[in-house]
Amino acid sequence: MRALLDVAGEAVGSIRAHGFRSILTTLGIVIGVAAVIAVVSVMSGLSRSITQKFSGLGGDSLTVRSHTPLELSMQGRRNRLSLRDYEFIVQHVDEIRDVSPMFMAVSDFGADVAVRGKKTFTRILATTEGYQDARQLFPRVGRFITGHDNRSRRRICVIGEKVRDALDLPNDPTGRFITIAGEPFLVVGVMEPRGEIFGFSQDDFVLIPFKTGLAIGDLAEPDVSITLKVDSLDRVEQAAERITALLRQLHRLKPGQANDFKVQTAEELNESFSEIVQMTGVVLAAMVSVSLLVGGIGIMNIMLVSVTERTREIGIAKALGATPARIMQQFLLEAALLSLAGGVVGVVLGYAIGLLVSSVLPGVGSAVVPWWAVGLSFAFATVVGLVFGLLPAAKAARMDPITALRHE
Template sequence: MRILDRLLALLEGVVIAVDAIRANKVRAGLTILGIAVGVFVVTIMSAAVHGINSGVSKAIAAAGPTTFFVTKWPGELVSCNGSADSCPWRRFPPLTIDQARGIEGLSSVKLVVSQIGSSTPVKYADRDLPSVGLNAYTPGWLEVEGGALVDGRDFTAAENDAAAPVVLINGKLRERLFGDGGAIGKEIRLGGQQFTVIGVFEPIATAFDSGEKGRLYMPFETAKRRLDVGVNWMQMTVKPRDGVTRDVAMDEVLGLLRTERRLRPGDANNFHISTPEKILEMYNKVVGAFFLVMIVLSAVGLIVGGVGVVAIMMISVTERTREIGVRKALGATKAIILWQFLVEAATLTGIGAVIGLVLGTGIAAVMRNMTPIEAAVPPTAVVAALVASAFTGIAFGMLPAIRAARLDPVDALRYE
């Protein structure tokens, strides 16, 4: 019976709250707006972060669970203001192709893919693109690079050794250069030199590289020798052999590079070895800081809504003083009155939360369809938004509710 009474009181509080909203449309509207804005920001940020995390995780995982990376720069967040002390890695000697070949010769290593990046002007017929991103790889890159070859073929080891003028493009660049026509076999000019398009490669789109501006993929030696792309920032992706643990392969690579780079036993490494987990950890720190800022901004909206809850509930208590007196005279306890007003406050903020969730989910759907971000509102975000709004209503509605519960029934009945 007690549970039924609670449910009836809950329903009654919701009905009274809806009536109060109708009677005080402006005040209630401002309160609901504040809550809705706060929940909307949380919903959108959660959806965006969820989508970005999904894309980044897929891109990193595409290389394989045991794969690791060798770079000149650290694979973690470091404070760097440009000085030699804060950025010692800037003075490190670059990784070299000979070192990559040495790593590939290790018994624990199956594949090493070296990569450099740059940009170049692209021209085809009357279409002239001043700067298009360029990635250059050694053979085997499709095994560690997330994406798919959707048309044509990959370059061969012989083409890489000969620095052949061949190139792959992504779908966006094909559209910009050739429209609806085919790309395979077409001749384009990169930096004033003629190249043949041999394939169309679609990478995994992420928020950091959607590929919307177009991208080129070519042999490492072609980029180095024909387009004079610098190798100072070359990086390697290392894939261990089947049955070999990543730690074993990393230890062997570490030993070989220290020997190749003539480091004494007491010298620090002048290169960095990173795992996908470490890169994800660094990424999560960046996104986490950004998300924290958005949480603070959304909290402002909740506080604005909470202040509105106090105002509208205080007015409600004043307007319903005689009603409270009657209820108390008929046997309503302080707890019942307190419960009723807290339910009203939570209902008010709950309506704002639902509006914010609906708008946020709609914008997330638009983001998912119009951008490379696979935005989706996680269930935890929905629960968190509803709980936060209810807590805001209860916390800010507590003072008016306590005031109502403490009214003397005699004085309340005399109130005009």
Template sequence: MFSGLHATIEGTRAALASIRAHAMRSALTTLGIVIGVAAVITVVAVMEGLSASIDSQLDDLGSDMVTLRARTSQEQAMLGFANKLSYEDFIVLKSKVNNVQDMSATMQAFTFGSKVSYGRETIQTQVIGTDANYQKVIKVFPQQGRFVRSSDDDRRRRVVFIGESVRKKLKLPDNPIGEFISLSGEWFRIIGVAEERGSLFGFDQDNYIIAPFSTMASLAGSRVTENIDILFRPAPGASLDTVQAQIRQILRKRHHLSGDDKDDFEFITAKKTKESFEKVTTSVTLVAGGVVGISLLVGGIGVMNIMLVSVTERTREIGINKALGATPNFIMLQFLVEALVLSLFGGLIGLLLGWGLAALLSMLMPGMPGALVPGWAIALSFGFTTAIGVIFGLMPAVKASKLNPIDALRYE
């Protein structure tokens, strides 16, 4: 036990001395490991930060919010056919579906002109036609003024509720309530400004305008009411599967779908959104893993080469140690520790570099959340570098342990 501890201490000392004596060579040796670890830490940190931000956004929106929208298969789209949900579908669902707390209809953003003007300023933005229940379903709240009311919808008032980015881009006053803006040549009065949400994936979540559904329908005609999204929340304690089954039964009957026909609509939930995002992050991680694998393989070969050079340079030293009674296991452990120190040194530099790159990306990219490095990524990185040190340091260590002491002492 003492000899093993002594070998470990001496091996570590020799490794650090060798790294100091050949700093440039050691840096180049571990370059592959540094690049590999830095790559995986950067990718993981950025993706974890995005994942945390997505989860936060979904929590703010509410995990129980469901979007019901038309679904068109690829075959139907190639034939020029598109399925739709109508405003009549919404009215029927709202009256017949049980255990639903709030339900709202929204028009597709592209069905109405999105050019908005105020004074000399003109911008492009998302225009949403909806009802008063939208506020409860989406949980959007005003920081100034009020949201669209049922009375606005009933009387087809030309009023709008705007996002903070629209106010800033149009250079509206700090308190724009009562100001008029032009939507594709039609004048609307501002009744409220939403609380700021910020950006996500570079997408500005505050660049939108909300107007009463009936107002938009009267201006844009049937192309609004023929293709809508339906948003709803199940009542507290109600089963989402039961609510979806009831909606499915009603819509299939209304759309005259037989037993073999696929649904021409789909439910999009927070869980489904998370699953889709997780597939993306998994794919990115796998690609990064391939790059990291190649970099670590190159780094491992570099460690093995430098250790073989080290064995050659220290042949006489090995001969002297063996002549003084050092066992082959002692010599092998000494060189293994040196290879391990080189690998872990590269892993540590890669970890710090990757963390720094992730933080830099978070600062440079607008709307990008902060970098987050989980503990498992750090443990995995050091696990890989440890394995590299052992695997690629084993052959030089075995070679050193098998040197004949007499031949080693004669080596010039």
């Protein structure tokens, strides 16, 4: 133990004696670890933000929507959930409540919304009064769509914060008229802002009554998505199975044939998005971790130069009785300490970069550094230092002391 402490002291003394060279040696490790930590912290923050957004839906929520496989989409085909599907679900599934159907009105892509010369293109979503309870989203000012609005097909709307800003409307625009696809609509409320997710604004929309959307739209058959609540948590799976069986029967799907729709719980939706985020984070982290290998090569090169510069020092140490093993331990420990120091600085710098990126990009969420990422970064940095420090250490250990003492 005493011998190891002596070797460590000599390694630290050598590092301090060659400060500038030590900084250059660790620079590659610092950059590599900082890049990995920055990516992991931003992606972890995004994952937590997504979890918080879906947690508002509750465990008793179900979402039913159409699903078109990629190969069919490439052929220009698209599966849809029809009004008949929605009506059958409401009539035949007893476990559900707070049913909220929704579809893209006017067109599948959106429409122009204008007021006093200001114009923006946005999604026009037709829905019912159950939307705010099913999705746990409520107006910031004004009111939401009511059952009377829907039954009487009133030309009213609730707008998102981004639409309000794009049209240069006041903070409370209730009572003002805007035109949707050339038709006048009365603004009765503005929804609470939700920010962005994956770079897409969640506040860029206009909500209109469901039956109003059917009256003004040119769609032959709207693609309806449904959000609903189940009357108790222990009946969620039962409700999902009944909806699945009902839709398969309505769509005349044969046994073994894939569903052309999806029935998902809020937890499953959250898991799907989180899985995408995690996979993206892993790929990005793997890509930037290549810079750690570059840093390791830098350590090896500079340590080889260090061995050449310290040839006489090595010769003196061997002449005084230092064994090849002790010389090798010293150089390996130097490389490991330099890598570890680079790892510490890299973690701090990476977290700072992550905080900066998350503050600049809206909707990402605060950067979060998992402990496993910190531990893995330190371990990887140390291993890189040891592996790439092995060749210089072996070269120093094999050096002939007489030849070394003659070196100028």
